[in-house]
Amino acid sequence: MIQHLIDGVLVGAIISLGAIGLTMVMHILRFANFSHAELLSVGAYAAFVLGPLIAGLSGALEAGIGPLSLSWAVALAVPLAMAITGATAVLLDRIVFQRVRAKGGELSMVFASFGVALVMRNVIGLIFGLSPHLYSRDIAFAQIISYDPLIMVKPDQVAVLVLAxxxxxxxxxxxxxxxxxxSLRAVAENPDLAQVTGVDLKAAIRAVWLIGGALAAAAGVFYGLTNQIIPVMGRDLVLPIFAATIAGGIGSVYGAVLGGFLVGIAGNLALLVLPPGYTPSLPFVIIIAVLLLRPHGLFGEARA
Amino acid sequence: MIGVISYLVFFATVASILAIAVLGLNLHWGYTGLFNGGVVAFFGAGAYGTLMLGGAPQPHLGGFEWPWIFALIGGVAAAAVLAWIVGLLTLRLRHDYLAIATFGVAVAFENTMRNAQGFAGGAQGIRGFERPFREFAGNGLGWNLLYLALVLVALVATYLFLERLARAPFGRLLRAIREDEEAARSLGKSPARIRLTSFVTGSAIMGLAGGLYGTFYAFVSPQDVLPILTFQIWAMLIVGGAGNNRGAVAGAFLIWGAWTASGWGLSRFAPVDWQLYAGSIQWVLIGSVIVGMLMWRPEGLFPERVGEDRPQTGRTT
Structure with a gap:
């Protein structure tokens, strides 16, 4: 029980990071971006490529940090991966979403985001192969915190939680x-009024993509560190991340943080009563429960 | 020669079944402006419902041996009920909620069918279904031809139904809500209720396609309700042209042709060590088609023709 709770908090931190960026984009650009979770893969694979390159600069960087399986090289690669992924998000907006926005409505954007997700996920699979990768071949041993009840935590998990x-x-x-x-909040509330008061709308949209992409990259690396790096990680995380944004209320950054932890904890606690095979369905159950009990989420406001 | 004809019959049957699902999606997206991210859940509800009701007794739930037509109606009803529940929860909220909830229902549907051994046969799926009209059409090409005719009748019926709907006051209402919800509301219409009607109707049509699909293969498994089917059906509508039923049917044949041709080409000509990635390449292709069309030709190959929607009976307004 406590073990599940702890695992849930750790998974929740990763989902929260993904959900923050998604909820910001949904708030300002007003569309459900189904390609957001693929940014997690971009970040995870960027760090996977950069880690060994940085380690090539100096052998000392290859060593793990203290008890972590995370090496200095991969840790240094994280900010770079965040920058690359943020830039990828901005670029995707420039190449695809801006054009679709100009030609069609919000609905076309949602369809386009699915198309973008399919292309990104499978191009990553074509480049890096369909099998999983790890940042380190070292086995990360779990530390036993308590024997009764048995509670085990990996140092990596603690590091991930702190960093998140x-x-x-x-x-x-x-x-x-x-x-x-x-100015970001002003744009989200009322884009026209914000522009009148001198906020650069385009710069604000760019900033949202940049922040969302960077946080997604961190989430992706953390996921890769505590699970594995695999092309379908975006596919597996997209629904939990959406569930977190809905639970928190679309547009609310703090709601997304809470929603992420909620989804993570609920997902792990459900393992106590449900066979693990049903885990992928759980975010949907949470979405339905939220819509029944509190349709606009914990912190959301009714908005057309 | 007979092989070619057999294959063409098979191809036309599957493409026509998918075209019915595309027509259902057109009612959602083209006419009403609803995003359905879980086409496959409603398609699957139809297929599973039909096979459970009409199939032979099984270790799992189902096997009630209903006459085929009633089983099919039951499958359609299953899809409609599923849509009604999802729609009731999401349609009064902003459009993102429907997008996410429908995507979620498809994930949950596939996941449940794969795991619920006692309910739906789990990963092995449901088999043991008595194909209709076997007594006089046999099991070979004759049956396939008869079934193709049956599917075509269903396709034409769906097409005519939607064309009538588009020209009826209800169709104009749908477009009014799609274009300007506030204006429709000011005329005393209830957008939420009308959207729900449209959502349930379109999903029932997808359920019909699913039921026909399940009947054709006399088998359904979680492999038949993977997300790829949703994306294929979208691509068919986007290429064909949202809002145009003829375009939707043309898009279905075009994309299904391109899909099977690319699959055949990859398996025939791609180097052996690339075969593992053939699926990924096809996914990239379908994703690119969706994105490319939305970027460069969002109206599709056959755009919506608004002029045709006017009543042709000479009524004056």
């Missing part, structure tokens, strides 16, 4: 303490 919380705090400060954060 730091990233969330940084975003919180960015959104609540800077002019830039205010």
């Amino acid at each position: 919380l730091i990233l969330m705090l940084a975003l919180h400060l960015l959104l609540s303490r800077t002019t830039f954060g205010y």
Whole structure:
């Protein structure tokens, strides 16, 4: 029970990071972006390629950090992967979504995002192969925290949780303490009015993609670190991430954080009563429960 | 020669069944502006429903041996009920919710069918279905031809039904809501209720396609309700032209032809060590078709013709 709770929190942190970016894009561009989860794969594979390259600079970087299986090289690759993935998100908007936006409505955007997701996922599969990869061949041993009840935690999981919380705090400060954060919120509330007051709409949209992509990349690396790097990780994570945005209320960053933890914990607790085969269905059950109990989510507001 | 004819009959049957599903999607997206991310769930509900009701007794649920036509109607009803539940929960909210919920229902449907051994046969699926009209059409080409005719009748009936619907006041109402919901509301119409009607009707049509598909193969398994089918059906509508029923049918034949041809080409000409990736290549192709059409020709090859929608009976308004 406690073990499931702890595992749930760790998975939840990863889902939260993915959901933050998604909810921001959904809030400002007003479409459900089904390709968002593929940005997690982009980030995970970017770090997978960059890690060995950085390790090539100096052999000392190849060693793991303390008890972690995460090496210095991969850790240094994370900010780079975040930048690359953020840039990928901006580029995708420039190449695809902007054009579709200009030609069709929100519905076309949703369809297009599915198409983009299919292309991204399978191109990654064609480049890196369909089989899973790992950042490190070292086996990450779990530390036993308590024998009764038996609770085991891997050092990697703790590191991931801490890093995820730091990233969330940084975003919180960015959104609540800077002019830039205010202008983003203004754009989300009322794009026309924000432009009148001198906010550059295009720059704001770019920033949202950049932030969303960067956080997704971090989530992807963390997922790869605690599970494995595989081309279909986006496919497996897209529904939990959407469930988190709905549970938190579409558009609410804090809701997305809470929603992510909720989905992660609920998913792990469900293993107590349901056979593991049903795990992929669980986010859907959460979505239905939220729609029944609180249609606009924990922090969402009714908006057409 | 007989082999070629057999294959063409087989191809036309599957393409026509898919065309029925595309017509259902056209009612959702083309006429009403609803996003259905889980076409395969409603298609699957139809297929599973039909085979469970009409099949021979099995270790899992089902095998009630209903006469085929009633089993088919039951399958359609299963799809409609599923759509009604999903629609009731999501259609009063902004459009993203329907998109996510329908995508979710498809994932959950496939996942449940794969795992629920006692309910739907699990990964082995459902077999043991008595094909209709076997007594006088036999099992070979004769039956296939008869079944193709039957599917074509269903396709034409669906087409005529939707064309009538488009020209009826209900069709104009759908387009009114799609274009300007507030205006429709100000005229005293209830957009949520009308959207629900359209969503359930379109899903029932997808269920009909699923039931015909299940009957054709006399077998359905979780492999038949994978997400790829949803994307194929979308690509058919996007290429054909949302809002145009003739385009939807043409798109179905075009994309299904391209899909089978690319699959055949890859298996025939691609190097052996690439065979493993043939699926990925096909996925990239279908994704590119969807994105490319939306970027460069969102109206499809056969755009919606609004002028035709006017009542032709000479009524004046």
